[in-house]
Amino acid sequence: MALLACTGTVRAEDGYALWMRYAPLEPALAADYHTRLAEVVAPDQTPIQHAAREELERGLTGLTGSAPRMHVAPAINPSLVIGTPQSSTLIAPLRQELDALGDEGYLLRQTRIDGRDVLLVAAPRDIGVLYGVFHLLRLLQTGASLDALEVRESPRMRLRVLNHWDNLDGYVERGYAGRSLWDWQTLPEWRNPRYTDYARANASVGINGTVLNNVNANAQSLAPDYLAKAATLADTFRPYGIRVYLSVRFSAPIELGGLKTADPRDPEVQRWWQHKADEIYARIPDFGGFLVKANSEGQPGPQDYGRSHAEGANLLADALAPHGGVVMWRAFVYAHDVPADRATQAYTEFAGLDGAFRPNVILQVKNGPIDFQPREPFHPLFGAMPRTPLVMEVQITKEYLGFATHLVYLGPLYEEVLQSHTRGQSATVAQALTGMAGVANIGMDRTWSGSHFDPANWYAFGRLAWNPQQSVRAIAADWAAMTFSPDPAVVQPIVGMMMGSREAAVNYMTPLGLHHLMARGHHYGPGPWVDGGPRADWTSVYYHRADRDGIGFDRTARGSYAVGQYAPDVAARYGDLARVPEPLLLWFHHVPWEHRMASGRSLWDELVGRYSQGVRQVQDMQATWASLGGRVDPQRHAQVTAFLRIQLREAQWWRDASVAYFQSVSGRPLPAGESAPPHPLGWYERLQFPSAPGDGR
Numbered sequence: 001m002a003l004l005a006c007t008g009t010v011r012a013e014d015g016y017a018l019w020m021r022y023a024p025l026e027p028a029l030a031a032d033y034h035t036r037l038a039e040v041v042a043p044d045q046t047p048i049q050h051a052a053r054e055e056l057e058r059g060l061t062g063l064t065g066s067a068p069r070m071h072v073a074p075a076i077n078p079s080l081v082i083g084t085p086q087s088s089t090l091i092a093p094l095r096q097e098l099d100a101l102g103d104e105g106y107l108l109r110q111t112r113i114d115g116r117d118v119l120l121v122a123a124p125r126d127i128g129v130l131y132g133v134f135h136l137l138r139l140l141q142t143g144a145s146l147d148a149l150e151v152r153e154s155p156r157m158r159l160r161v162l163n164h165w166d167n168l169d170g171y172v173e174r175g176y177a178g179r180s181l182w183d184w185q186t187l188p189e190w191r192n193p194r195y196t197d198y199a200r201a202n203a204s205v206g207i208n209g210t211v212l213n214n215v216n217a218n219a220q221s222l223a224p225d226y227l228a229k230a231a232t233l234a235d236t237f238r239p240y241g242i243r244v245y246l247s248v249r250f251s252a253p254i255e256l257g258g259l260k261t262a263d264p265r266d267p268e269v270q271r272w273w274q275h276k277a278d279e280i281y282a283r284i285p286d287f288g289g290f291l292v293k294a295n296s297e298g299q300p301g302p303q304d305y306g307r308s309h310a311e312g313a314n315l316l317a318d319a320l321a322p323h324g325g326v327v328m329w330r331a332f333v334y335a336h337d338v339p340a341d342r343a344t345q346a347y348t349e350f351a352g353l354d355g356a357f358r359p360n361v362i363l364q365v366k367n368g369p370i371d372f373q374p375r376e377p378f379h380p381l382f383g384a385m386p387r388t389p390l391v392m393e394v395q396i397t398k399e400y401l402g403f404a405t406h407l408v409y410l411g412p413l414y415e416e417v418l419q420s421h422t423r424g425q426s427a428t429v430a431q432a433l434t435g436m437a438g439v440a441n442i443g444m445d446r447t448w449s450g451s452h453f454d455p456a457n458w459y460a461f462g463r464l465a466w467n468p469q470q471s472v473r474a475i476a477a478d479w480a481a482m483t484f485s486p487d488p489a490v491v492q493p494i495v496g497m498m499m500g501s502r503e504a505a506v507n508y509m510t511p512l513g514l515h516h517l518m519a520r521g522h523h524y525g526p527g528p529w530v531d532g533g534p535r536a537d538w539t540s541v542y543y544h545r546a547d548r549d550g551i552g553f554d555r556t557a558r559g560s561y562a563v564g565q566y567a568p569d570v571a572a573r574y575g576d577l578a579r580v581p582e583p584l585l586l587w588f589h590h591v592p593w594e595h596r597m598a599s600g601r602s603l604w605d606e607l608v609g610r611y612s613q614g615v616r617q618v619q620d621m622q623a624t625w626a627s628l629g630g631r632v633d634p635q636r637h638a639q640v641t642a643f644l645r646i647q648l649r650e651a652q653w654w655r656d657a658s659v660a661y662f663q664s665v666s667g668r669p670l671p672a673g674e675s676a677p678p679h680p681l682g683w684y685e686r687l688q689f690p691s692a693p694g695d696g697r
């Protein structure tokens with residue numbers, strides 16, 4: 001008994017529970033919620049209904065400390081009723097109102113039935129009820145008032161999908177959270193309970209699809225034995241509204257089917273894909289579709305046969321169409337034999353194909369024109385393809401943002417691009433989107449994401465894909481309250497750390513529009529000196545173009561003219577040295593070192609100042625975190641403290657190495673008060689990290 005009593009309070013805070021801890025609330029609040037929500041009516045006839053009911057029971061029990069009474073049919077005095085017009089007689093009268101919310105929408109409403117207060121979680125379909133239950137649990141976890149509650153929600157985007165860059169051998173490309181969650185070896189027989197917890201976490205933020213395997217795809221994932229394994233995962237995720245998708249290798253008809261070609265015009269190739277689609281749907285009736293990386297970074301594609309990306313995408317789209325599947329075709333395409341500025345190549349390749357794709361093709365475009373940098377302008381394809389549905393791909397894993405050890409909340413990065421104007425003052429990137437794809441930061445690490453703060457990025461991704469208009473500060477506050485404690489003395493400082501963290505990383509890595517300065521290959525740590533090798537656009541000097549006189553990539557009409565790919569008003573602003581936002585200055589302009597910045601300092605002084613500022617920002621995060629000592633459980637507090645120490649060391653390394661390098665180029669003295677890097681440049685250049693994570697086996 002004594003032991004049992006203990007487990008309620010001494011919770012193992014190892015991060016596994018994510019934002020679904022359902023830890024006991026402060027007693028008065030717990031008692032109030034329990035009184036209001038003691039008699040629950042929840043149907044239990046379908047797997048989704050069962051999931052919703054179970055989650056509700058688990059959440060209410062954990063948060064209030066007492067189990068609610070669960071009924072399947074109207075109780076005499078219900079206090080919480082969940083369901084659809086089909087599953088609940090108490091909700092049936094709302095049918096018309098609910099239909100307006102669409103397939104995945106829901107309603108939370110405090111109302112009166114027979115003179116008693118009743119809370120409704122109502123939706124047109126079961127999945128909306130599950131989403132509504134998670135919304136209600138979030139309100140309780142954050143201590144919200146239920147008085148006069150009235151919430152109506154529908155997702156703004158149809159596709160809210162994770163992309164796992166997981167290989168069949170369990171290695172995760174650009175993964176910093178351990179091995180792949182998918183244990184292909186023990187599937188389909190063994191369903192690790194973790195698969196269900198993964199699905200719960202996703203459903204709690206509205207994620208409704210998952211691409212199981214790496215876009216650098218292995219044809220084997222389409223072989224019958226792997227399809228059987230994927231089908232088991234699909235069965236596990238289905239009660240949570242999550243569809244399974246697969247990345248496919250364009251040359252699979254050759255590797256798997258033994259054909260001589262993968263040419264989209266070859267009838268045998270067409271038949272092969274049709275049969276493959278039939279085979280998949282026989283096993284996974286609600287299969288989502290294919291994700292394809294073609295003719296990019298060595299992957300096969302239609303251009304190998306002189307065909308366009310549209311022909312390649314349409315080949316697969318035709319095979320999936322009879323089953324209702326989609327093709328997500330990636331626009332991350334650039335070629336080593338094309339000398340044009342890499343930032344321009346995707347637009348050049350795809351903009352002219354607008355209208356050439358089948359209706360079930362969706363173009364998946366990275367948020368910026370290069371590659372998940374700490375800061376990029378929005379991709380010029382957004383707003384440029386009005387006849388093609390677009391999905392925006394962002395990285396949740398932090399390949400270029402310090403891996404899992406740097407505390408960097410990506411909400412502000414996502415928000416910045418979603419709210420960018422593609423033209424004029426009204427059209428935003430968010431409005432151009434049919435969906436969002438997030439490169440997952442999930443692995444077998446006990447925390448799921450490699451640190452205690454990285455799940456915040458998974459969380460924010462889902463919340464923003466559901467509704468890109470939400471404030472990322474509010475999302476951070478929800479996450480912090482659920483993950484650590486709803487106490488404002490905990491939430492506020494943590495939100496402060498999170499909100500400043502992305503700008504800190506920009507400052508100590510790539511300030512003022514600099515980009516792609518990370519070390520070669522693994523991208524761990526600074527490498528502004530990286531030059532030579534297989535291709536110019538895999539070096540740093542290609543991007544920063546620093547010399548004795550100045551620094552930055554001239555993408556104006558005098559340079560690569562990448563600005564010309566934006567709508568005229570955007571192009572005019574980015575292309576004008578006087579009007580370009582300073583955070584993007586060196587992305588678009590090559591600027592003399594003595595250029596006057598808004599601060600009144602020279603560009604050189606500003607650059608060095610930003611590097612040092614980034615380091616100070618990490619020190620500030622450390623101080624804030626230290627002040628939370630007694631308020632956050634010791635286990636998690638200690639790990640975050642240790643990780644911040646790593647982050648500070650690496651931020652200082654970034655600052656020192658970058659200052660040493662750029663000073664060797666500019667030949668300028670350090671501004672007053674700036675300390676010289678402790679080592680000569682060569683010392684930083686010689687550092688080697690052959691075993692950095694995410695880039696090998």
Ligand code: GCW
Binds near residue numbers: 165173215216371
């Ligand atoms: O950012 C680069 C990564 C590659 C990745 C590629 C892509 C999956 O360094 O690891 O490959 O982008 O997005 O295709």
